Amino acid sequence: MTFPKFERPQFQVIRADTLPLSSEALLDLMSAVLTKGVPFRFYAKGWSMAPFIKDGDVITISPLKSKPVTVGEVLAFRHPQLEKLVVHRSIAKQGAAVLIRGDHVENYADGLVPMDDIIGRVTKIERNKRQIWIGLGPERYMIAWLSRFNLLIPLYNWLSKFTRCRGRKKNA
Amino acid sequence: MTEIISGNIFAPSDDIVAREIEGELIIVPLVAGIGDMEDELFTLNETGKEIWRLLNGKNTLDEVVVALSSKYNAQPGEIEEDVVGLVQELTNRRILIDVSQI
Numbered sequence: 001m002t003f004p005k006f007e008r009p010q011f012q013v014i015r016a017d018t019l020p021l022s023s024e025a026l027l028d029l030m031s032a033v034l035t036k037g038v039p040f041r042f043y044a045k046g047w048s049m050a051p052f053i054k055d056g057d058v059i060t061i062s063p064l065k066s067k068p069v070t071v072g073e074v075l076a077f078r079h080p081q082l083e084k085l086v087v088h089r090s091i092a093k094q095g096a097a098v099l100i101r102g103d104h105v106e107n108y109a110d111g112l113v114p115m116d117d118i119i120g121r122v123t124k125i126e127r128n129k130r131q132i133w134i135g136l137g138p139e140r141y142m143i144a145w146l147s148r149f150n151l152l153i154p155l156y157n158w159l160s161k162f163t164r165c166r167g168r169k170k171n172a
Numbered sequence: 173m174t175e176i177i178s179g180n181i182f183a184p185s186d187d188i189v190a191r192e193i194e195g196e197l198i199i200v201p202l203v204a205g206i207g208d209m210e211d212e213l214f215t216l217n218e219t220g221k222e223i224w225r226l227l228n229g230k231n232t233l234d235e236v237v238v239a240l241s242s243k244y245n246a247q248p249g250e251i252e253e254d255v256v257g258l259v260q261e262l263t264n265r266r267i268l269i270d271v272s273q274i
Contacts, residue, residue: 003245009220009258016209025193032189033200033207042209058210 027085034063034120048102052135060124072140074122091148174263176256180272183229197221
């Protein structure tokens with residue numbers, strides 16, 4: 001009979017950004033923290049929520065508790081088809097499910113997500129150590145409405161173009 | 173610093189979340205009421221994980237050492253110091269708490 005070798009137990013301090021956590025792993029960890037009724041703060045990846053949440057922003061997800069989900073809120077959920085963690089905006093409610101879509105995702109909604117798959121709501125966005133307020137306040141209703149009717153991305157593109165033009169005129 | 177007594181019982185603190193993810197035990201301290209991935213996280217090696225599983229609020233430290241000595245076919249005296257060292261470190265960081273008095 002062979003026995004495993006007793007190696008000296010080691011305790012290691014690591015930085016989360018050096019830990020290659022998969023989306024499933026992050027979802028698991030986040031769910032465990034939120035289940036304790038405690039918020040979870042982590043780095044956002046991807047551009048599907050730009051310009052309100054950008055790649056590298058630090059976002060805080062808070063537990064839903066007993067507060068019902070409302071239209072316009074940015075939610076963390078287990079994607080019904082992809083089975084991974086996604087953070088996108090609720091654009092409509094239908095019975096016990098929520099229609100969810102990324103602010104910068106063209107012609108594609110995540111579909112109706114059952115409440116059981118929603119694990120928390122975004123309550124804070126930080127970029128370069130500064131809090132970003134736009135996107136989570138009362139304007140969220142307008143953002144959700146524009147997104148639902150496919151007007152958000154055209155409006156964003158037009159505003160970006162307009163801002164660039166003004167910038168060029170100023171510099172000329 | 174908490175004194176580690178071999179007859180005492182230790183358990184994970186309520187102020188952490190520990191998950192075994194992709195084979196790695198990850199301990200997230202809930203500092204100031206938040207699980208923060210910008211903060212430091214902690215992991216344990218294989219032996220550390222085995223000890224962690226046994227520190228479940230039921231076993232005394234003596235029983236943990238006996239269980240490990242049987243698993244690793246080692247004399248309790250050979251491994252006790254290492255086990256106590258890890259428990260001391262985890263207790264100092266408030267990852268583990270002594271629940272003997274609770």
